[in-house]
Amino acid sequence: MKKIKTKQKITLVDVAKEAGVSAITVSRTIRSPHMVSPKAREKVEAAVDALGYVPDAAASALASNRTDVIGLLIPSLTNSVFAEVLRGMYDEIEGTPYSIQIGNYRYSPLTEEKLIRTFLCQKPAGLIVAGLDQTETSRKLLMEASCPIVQIMEFDKGPVDSMIGFSHFEAGAAATRHLIEQGYERIGFLGARMDPRSQRRLAGFRQELKSRGSLSAERTVTTPEASSVGLGAELLRELLVRAPDTDAIFCNNDDLAIGALLEAQRRGIRIPEDFGICGFNDLEISKQLNPGLTSVATPRYRIGGAAIKTIVRSLETDSVTARKRLDLGFEVIPRGSSILNLERKNAQS
Amino acid sequence: MKKIKTKQKITLVDVAKEAGVSAITVSRTIRSPHMVSPKAREKVEAAVDALGYVPDAAASALASNRTDVIGLLIPSLTNSVFAEVLRGMYDEIEGTPYSIQIGNYRYSPLTEEKLIRTFLCQKPAGLIVAGLDQTETSRKLLMEASCPIVQIMEFDKGPVDSMIGFSHFEAGAAATRHLIEQGYERIGFLGARMDPRSQRRLAGFRQELKSRGSLSAERTVTTPEASSVGLGAELLRELLVRAPDTDAIFCNNDDLAIGALLEAQRRGIRIPEDFGICGFNDLEISKQLNPGLTSVATPRYRIGGAAIKTIVRSLETDSVTARKRLDLGFEVIPRGSSILNLERKNAQS
């Protein structure tokens, strides 16, 4: 059976004919209008409108050996953290010709490696990956890639190309110091999933306590499960069985912290008098709780925006100058769940 | 400066030579192995490994006039609802050759139209759009599209192609009935953003009250702003100024409901005795609150999975048989924030 082409595809050549110029002029008018005389541009634009021409992305990609797709590799979609990062990215990408394609590697470095391969085959405009813990092969693939690469969420030495984030170790340490400064003495840690970034926050927590001689192994309760509010409640129960005299906790993230706070309230534990809580990420809800949840604000939204901006700039300037090494920092936000002694705190600062 | 090609690109032809077959056989071995003799397949696979061949997606797209990209158009990334939908999609797409590309149209139908255009030009494997409220032009574009289209989140008459969701009108009505059945009499509505789906929930709320003669305009408080927990608190304050005798609320979503619940508690309003609250979406945190938040559970995760499954099946069977009209329903989950009279409820049911 013969295929009946209802609407013949309109190509560059058709537009060129209509406009009385050559195909390449049409191509240039679309990609880089400043390289075309205003007169020609007008004619071409009229023809494009008249014919309803739309460029063929695949043909363009094949001929130019590149696409307008920015690949993004993230370990999880459950994680509320990445929702904010995504938002920053989509806000920043608005108005550019680029689009984002997400790959979810579910915290599996091998899946990540496979996805890096897949993405690189598509000649992406850029690639954004989370963290520093790629496999050896992944790192090599990224280093050899001919597009800008941005590692996000963390900040450390030895980036593949650009790196935008903050130090999770320092953040964990800072949160812990905050609890210590508030006078808490037997501080525990609640953690779920324990991906590399969580591990580093835990390491910061540990160092801070160890240097003060108050680290106690049974006060660290973690699970490989994914974080959730319900899990925070469970982990608190577990902690209070293992170490009932614990008087404060640093939680891996706000989901767990909120769950712990609500569970503590169900148990009649007074917060912050009997028990202090510090979360991580500073979700919007955290400040609304009663009492407000002390947390560590992280620049998730800005990380997303900066990552896209870095790639777009690399592409525009076509140089290594655009490479970024950005430590966007973090901030401990003290709230009711840990401020034991407000007067003393004020006097100190 | 001359570009140094460190590694010559490996093509199908290279693999074909290495394997001693023709290029098309290699192509088939990769796309549809069952059409190739086991002997040839082995040789090809060996050659692919040996040379480290990776197919060129752009060339494939150009030649075959299609891609493996499924386009997804959503109105917002802030919305916690879509995070779940996305999760369902990525879980379902795992193991298929397809990938997802997200377009965010920020609740602007015109932007949506533009994105539909952009996506369709890329010959997507399928397109997923939210809701029923596309512009006339958008609808036409979708109807003319040569790929499977799935409208998600809502269920109603007149789908473009497939449709997977539930009735927001019915859900709003059911939530309202629940509050009425619990004995609340002066029920208000808190809403933010008020996108089309929120509007339909509000319509369901209104109808339910009107039919009982207890609809009161000043008890409906809405804002065009995006939802947040903080906003829920604000809207409750506003409502209590406008109509202080209100004794229950149906909130547009759980974020608002949580904010309202926490604000009510700060004000010493007893929940559910003085004031009942029903949210929408049943976020994970809702059941953890004290008291638990009554909410309407929506099949977000399943919607995402079903949408992808529908597209993949359409592509596989290459027929209209795979078209789906799925009402996935919803469920009111009664919890402490609205169960005034447990005995009566049990007696009734």
Added chain:
DNA sequence: CTGTTAGCGCATTCAG
């Protein structure tokens, strides 16, 4: 089951 032939629509040369 396999191979041959002929483009897909555009962008990259390089010349004018």
Added chain:
DNA sequence: CTGAATGCGCTAACAG
């Protein structure tokens, strides 16, 4: 600033 020629790497449509 503009144009002509060429091919990117793959797959559709046949024929064997």
